[in-house]
Amino acid sequence: MSNGRTYRVAVLGGDGIGPEVVNAALEVVRGAGVELRTTHYELGAARYLRDGFVMDDATLEELRAFDAILLGAVGPAIGDTRIPNGVLERGLLLRLRFGLDLYVNYRPFRGVAGSIADGHEFAIVRENTEGPYAGEGGVLRRATPHEVATQGSVNTRFGVERCVRYAFERASKLARPRLTLVHKTNVLTFAGDLWSRVVADVGEEFGDVEVDYNHVDAACIYLVESPERYGVIVTDNLFGDILSDLAGAVTGGIGFAASANLNPAKTGASLFEPVHGAAHDIVGSGRANPLAAISSATLMLEHLGEGDAASKIARAVRDFSGDVTLGTTSITQEILGRL
Secondary structure, X not given: OOOOOEXXXXXXXXXXXXXXXXXXXXXXXXXXXXXXEEEEOOOOHHHHHHHOOOOOHHHHHHHHOOOEEEEEEOOOOOOOOOOOOOHHHHHXXXXXXXXXXXXXXXEEEEEOOOOOOEOOEEEEEEXXXXXXXXXXXXXXXXXXXXXXXXXXXXXXXXXXXXXXXXXXXXXXXXXXXXXXXXXXXXXXXXHHHHHHHHHHHHHOOOOOOEEEEEEHHHHHHHHHHOHHHOOEEEEOXXXXXXXXXXXXXXXXXXXXXXEEEEOOOOOOOEEEEEOOOOOHHHOOOXXXXXXXXXXXXXXXXXXXXXXXXXXXXXXXXXXXXXXXXXXXXXXXXXXXXXX
């Protein structure tokens, strides 16, 4: 049963199939009995190409006031070079993460039937506002034979600890409480040492959680060879970005992968999005797989305190027995029928 609230949700359909899969997710949320009041924002590649900017300060402040943000996909079509690298990523996605202090990126995975991780569930908790993505660095003597480019990685005790604590809290709720720190402590000795000490310190508060460590290159092998060894992986921004895409592949494809960009303190709106691309080549064909967007909306409901509705939708997605090539409408209707 819903708790009776009506939630204000900002909808960023974005580009390509983004609006299609987001609309499917909203239909399922309402089918589960949760009332939403949605406001749609046109942000993404199409907006940038038309107006010459990504997102203004006023829009960011408006988004802060919502209960949640649901995003579809952002990006131009493959081969479209009119938007320079980083403009959309830094101007929209990273700006939302930094501006709204979405310091945890939470990505749960469950292996679909026939995948490498068939039936196994695990999660990646990625620090979301620091690391190399913080933007420290620059270029000296650009476009000369003596050009120098630096890209620093920012790791603060404050940022690392709040991410690690969230990961331990998630791990402590598992049937077998397990947390694995993934880093590269043998080479990145300064940042790696900070992460290791924070995990050890916070771990003292969670005595029931089994703690392990993997170098990131080893973790890439283990995810493919034995994903069942993982419960919750906690890692930095860059390693988490890479590992979560690999995790999507071993659990059945990135078309199933959901994500939550969270402000667990709830001092602003958190953002929920499927991690697949905009897939401009199938726009309007009805072939888009909405399951990742639906699962992202499930994470949104969990964050909002609508646990019963979230569980219902998650169970319907888990029990989905059809072929994902059935198309957007058929998949959505089957999920609705299972509710």
